[in-house]
Amino acid sequence: MRVLCVAEKPSIARAITQILSGGQYTTRDSPNRFTKNYDFNYNDLRAEFTVTSVAGHMTEADFPGEYRSWDSCDPAELFDAPILTTVKKDATLIARNLEIEARGKTMLMIWTDCDREGEHIGSEVVNACRKSNARIEVKRARFNAIIPQQIHHAARHPVELDRRQSDAVEARIQLDLRLGAAFTRMQTKALQNQVPDLRDKMMSYGPCQFPTLGFVVSRYQQVQAFVPETFWYIYLSLMVDGEETDFTWRRGHIFDFGATVALYEVCVENPEATVEEVTKKPTKKWKPLPLTTVELQKSGSRLLRLAPKRILDIADSLYQKGFLSYPRTETDQFDSDFDFMTLIQKQTTDDAWGQFAQGLANGGFNAPRKGKKNDKAHPPIHPTAHVTNLSGDDKRVYEYVTRRFLACCSKDAEGEQTNVTINVAGEEFYAAGLVIKQTNYLDVFPYDKWTGKRLPDFARGQRFMPNVCEMREGQTSRPNLLTEADLVGLMDKNGIGTDATIAQHIQTIIDREYVMARPEGAVKYLVPSTLGIGLVEGYNRIGLDRSLSKPQLRRETEQRMVDICEGRSTKNDMLFQSIDQYREVFLRARAAFRQVVEVGGLALYRATS
Incomplete structure (x- = not known):
């Protein structure tokens, strides 16, 4: 069997060849100077493989010449005008290479990215190859990361090209x-x-x-x-051992000055506070959900200060180099049979997070949370290899993805929350405290913050005089x-x-x-x-x-x-x-x-x- 494999980019073709051939292949030039053809025997299928590539979409859609000039027709006519699909000028030699390489081949195996655009590019490849080999069998290799296990599995178990997505x-x-x-x-x-x-x-x-x-x-x-509105509120605080505890008015704030004054005067006349309730309960700071493309763009923009397009370009580059999984996914849940341990083990040698990864490998692993989205195509974004020679923004994006993956595999941070409710002259105030017991995922994920705050030891029925009881003024904040x-x-x-x-x-x-x-x-x-x-x-x-x-x-x-x-x-x-x-x-x-x-x-x- 003679198989022609076509990847979406030259770098992907080279990576696939390295994996499937075990490094034993020959290289030939193609009509396009940026595209190479790689030949080798793939023993797993007892087949002769040729791997080549395109460079994204090969075709473009446009109107016929009589519609292209801005003065050639009423713009409304463009809603019904014919549309021509032709090979782009800079892709003619790539298309020519596909026609040549398809001759005499038994099978065409599409290796484009596994998304809608990839299926469409795959259809373009099929059309080009069938110009010289109308009977070639068409299959589709599905993979999420450029790692040996997935590439070999994709080659051994190809599926059908999804014409609906195209x-x-x-x-x-x-x-x-x-x-x-x-x-x-x-x-x-x-x-x-x-x-x-x-x-x-x-x-x-x-x-x-x-x-x-x-x-x-x-x-x-x-x-x-936006026009700011003035509001008023009552502020209480208690000083214990040099630490100030702030109490928040249960009413929040009031836009009526007179009503606030009346309530405040009652509190001033009877300022002694009585502790009505003290509750202590375990609390958690949830570890992050597995990473989707949208969340990568949002978090990268907010935390790394990079433009969303820049973030995706970097993630795509890291994917092509075999460092990250496919970075375009809507899925925020891992399959139950996902091989976490192999990927965690790869990170144990890192100077920054290797010790944390080792802890996960030695029994600290905790299954990631499951989100509500699953595109049935790709897993959440995750590192597929450990790499130490990155710099600049590439390093920052890789580090964020890796730390988030390890955080997903850890435990939620754990703490104890204390809530205290007091009463002053019939008005309720409250304060909340937090003692962090276990930082867990926070040890590897510095992008999340969780700050503890200790409260004095209050007891129900306890009475005390606040150090501060003031009526204060504020204004509503404009939206950003x-x-x-x-x-x-x-x-x-x-x-x-x-x-x-x-x-x-x-x-x-x-x-x-x-x-x-x-x-x-x-x-x-x-x-x-x-x-x-x-x-x-x-x-x-x-x-x-x-x-x-x-x-x-x-x-x-x-x-x-x-x-x-x-x-x-x-x-x-x-x-x-x-x-x-x-x-x-x-x-x-x-x-x-x-x-x-x-x-x-x-x-x-x-x-x-």
């Missing part, structure tokens, strides 16, 4: 091409005609891009519209602008993009200058530009907030793609429904676009930009 990607590509081109041409030309300062600028539109922008603008407007971590969470919650595309959508609205990242200390907040605010506000004011800057319509589209993957719908049905919805929105937007400019303040762009 169809879902094809539907998204075609839909986004139509929507992006039609809306971008319409709003760019209209703005260039009506706003002189925008004559040389392209104002792009994307069906995920605009709801993402909408979240940023909405929060910015909440911050701008969104951070990238906040935005990732909102997009995930509202179904905008996928775990693998969220970071790119955020980067796009920054690149388009709809949003700026403004540093404040160690945090970067997202601030919409005048143009970004104007477009969102303009569309909202003409009644298109649900369809363009809000997530509902795109969420419906994403669900239709899931329906294709799960066999409840077809590519053609999804396109028919979604194109009709967006066409109606487009026609309404175009008819009222002068109002978009006026109500969105874009006519004053020069004065405020």
Whole structure:
């Protein structure tokens, strides 16, 4: 049997070859100077293997020439215009290599990443190979990490290529091409005609891009519209052995000054406190859940101060080198038969966390918590090898993933919580204390903090005079602008993009200058530009907030793609429904676009930009 294996990237092809061949292979050049062909005998299957690769997607979708010029047609025609799928110019030699290598082969084994995009790239590979070998048998290798055990298992037990996932990607590509081109041409030309300062600028539109922008603008407007309210509260404290214990008023705070004064005066007249209740109970700080792509982006942005796209790029690179599992997963639970001990044992030699890993290997292991998500495709992100020669951001991302994995395999931190309730003149106050008994997972996961606070020994019925009894004033706090971590969470919650595309959508609205990242200390907040605010506000004011800057319509589209993957719908049905919805929105937007400019303040762009 002669098998052609095709990976998604040259680095993956080389890694697969090293593992399957045991280092005994020959290398041949291909028509593309970056792509190599590797030949060897794979004794496990008694087969001759050739391993090669593509470089991501080989094809691109576009309109025929008569539709490509911005002045060639009414943008509304793009909703029905034909779409051509052709091999990209920079992929022609890669496609040619596949045609040549497929000749005489018995089987084509697809080794692309195991996600929707990987299935679609696999379909592109099949089409290229069948140009020269129409009868080649097609199989799919499924793996989550580039480690020998998984690579050998994938080669020995190939499955079928998932055409439904490929169809879902094809539907998204075609839909986004139509929507992006039609809306971008319409709003760019209209703005260039009506706003002189925008004559040389392209104002792009994307069906995920605009709801993402909408979240940023909405929060910015909440911050701008915020008016602080004054409130009042009663503060009590007791000083024991030089340590102050603060008591919180059970009412919290009151916005009525007179009512607060009346209650405070009663407390001042009868200031003696009586301990009503003292409770002590065990408490825990839960160890983290297994790591998903979305959580990696959120935590990496918040803790490592890296942009979500940068975090994913690094994780992808570490995966290709065999250091991490596949970093695009929605799953936050490990299978019961997952081999934890082999991976933990690999970390026992590390200078920073090796001793902790050794403790897990010697009986300290505790099964990870199970989250609520399982994409049935990939396990949570975890380290697959121990590596010591990383530096910079690569090292920081690898360390976070590894420490989180070890923390997941440890025990929750344990403590004892004390709650004390006191009564002063009929008003209740309370204080909470914490004694940490066992730090457990916190020993390896410094990103979580848990601080103990001892309370004096109180007894029920005890009476004492507070050292401080004051009426204090405060104000409600304005909401913060969104951070990238906040935005990732909102997009995930509202179904905008996928775990693998969220970071790119955020980067796009920054690149388009709809949003700026403004540093404040160690945090970067997202601030919409005048143009970004104007477009969102303009569309909202003409009644298109649900369809363009809000997530509902795109969420419906994403669900239709899931329906294709799960066999409840077809590519053609999804396109028919979604194109009709967006066409109606487009026609309404175009008819009222002068109002978009006026109500969105874009006519004053020069004065405020």
